[in-house]
Ligand SMILES: Nc1ncnc2c1ncn2[C@@H]1O[C@H](COP(=O)(O)OP(=O)(O)OP(=O)(O)O)[C@@H](O)[C@H]1O
């Protein structure tokens with residue numbers, strides 16, 4: 001496939017991952033968690049990533065946001081290869097791509113007021129002139145994720161799981177990123193709360209043209225919210241395409257197995 | 266939404282308040298602290314006025330007097346009031362406990378944080394360093410440092426104790442930081458572009474502050490005990506009344522029936538050590554973040 005063929009404007013790529021490998025450790029004990037993975041995400045697109053536990057979804061997500069260092073391959077973001085960024089350049093990249101984690105309980109520092117943690121982030125990135133201005137931004141972020149801005153000055157243990165996940169989303173939005181890696185963002189939540197959070201994500205996509213790398217093992221959720229989806233198996237992407245095509249007409253045997261395991265499909 | 270907006274320290278305080286023994290120990294600790302402050306004021310007052318304080322005045326006519334209404338704890342071999350000297354001894358004990366903590370705790374915390382957070386070669390080096398320190402016989406090492414320090418006295422005691430007692434805390438902090446490093450909130454902080462120093466000291470450290478507070482309250486009496494032993498061996502305080510010196514001088518006359526000096530100093534030392542230790546244990550329980558919610 002030649003990537004240089006001229007494309008239509010709407011085919012512009014936000015993120016373009018090529019031949020990405022993540023290997024943990026060295027020698028005999030090494031784990032090849034991500035194998036030669038290539039995919040791309042367009043601006044404002046919700047890209048799903050499904051597969052069984054341990055297939056390397058989180059490793060791929062963490063490599064994209066550079067929490068783990070990829071062993072080889074390229075990660076083009078807006079035309080710049082970020083796979084080996086360091087120092088200040090990496091810090092700038094942090095403003096483009098953010099992450100929401102699965103566990104809303106462990107994701108917030110228990111000894112820090114939730115708003116203070118966000119003020120801290122703004123401070124580090126020199127966003128806002130002073131603390132007053134940063135606090136105003138925090139209030140606005142809280143409103144954007146559907147929380148009472150006055151709650152920002154409370155400790156995490158006072159919030160429910162769904163509220164915590166909203167706070168995590170607010171924190172991720174503080175840097176105004178273009179891509180959000182959401183690693184099973186709703187799987188730790190009650191079903192009714194799940195729907196609210198998913199609604200919020202779709203609203204953010206609509207309002208901010210935010211793109212998502214949406215990691216999930218719940219095919220029903222993926223079918224509902226994602227535009228395209230990749231199926232991962234044993235570190236490799238075995239199938240990739242529009243969500244309707246992949247889920248309704250699976251080509252790869254593993255995808256069929258995965259679908260068969262879910263009663264509603 | 267939970268209605269009460271309590272901080273975690275507030276929760277810990279509520280739990281501590283329910284523990285009668287701990288509150289009694291806290292009372293004792295406050296009492297000793299006030300005595301130490303009082304002792305310091307007395308010392309400063311006499312220093313500024315340039316007069317010899319009464320607890321230093323010798324009066325051989327009144328030597329070895331048993332406890333009485335004029336000397337509640339009796340007098341020592343030079344006729345000095347044991348109670349006054351005991352109170353001044355609290356001041357020295359606190360000085361040793363606090364100053365050695367101010368040396369040992371930052372070393373332990375900083376090295377523990379670095380080792381736990383960065384791992385790899387940094388960790389290897391720091392583990393090697395504290396293993397080396399830990400493998401040396403403690404008191405001998407303290408004595409060696411104290412001997413090397415030029416004008417003997419308390420500086421040697423401070424450095425000796427301070428430079429040898431950071432290992433336990435360093436180990437604890439290292440382990441805690443390793444645990445927290447894997448937690449999602451630290452991963453999130455990294456992803457948000459926060460620097461290592463900020464993550465270690467502003468984000469992780471408050472989560473392990475209970476370890477530091479508990480360590481402080483447990484090592485404090487240990488340091489006081491070590492000072493007593495050193496002064497007893499003649500390598501510590503000179504001039505000022507310390508419990509170690511008092512025990513040293515009292516032991517000579519114990520067999521002649523002069524029991525009061527030894528008894529009261531021992532009781533004071535025992536109470537101080539016990540109060541700090543029990544309070545430390547209670548704090549450990551009250552501050553344990555796992556007990557929250
Ligand atoms: N830091 C690490 N060091 C070594 N091996 C790791 C590390 N992180 C993950 N692995 C291994 O890499 C493989 C992929 O793990 P990963 O967490 O990416 O899977 P996953 O698809 O996200 O699974 P799950 O659905 O359970 O979250 C697993 O075999 C895992 O044990």
Ligand SMILES: [Mg+2]
Pocket residue numbers: 057058059183
């Ligand atoms: Mg995972």
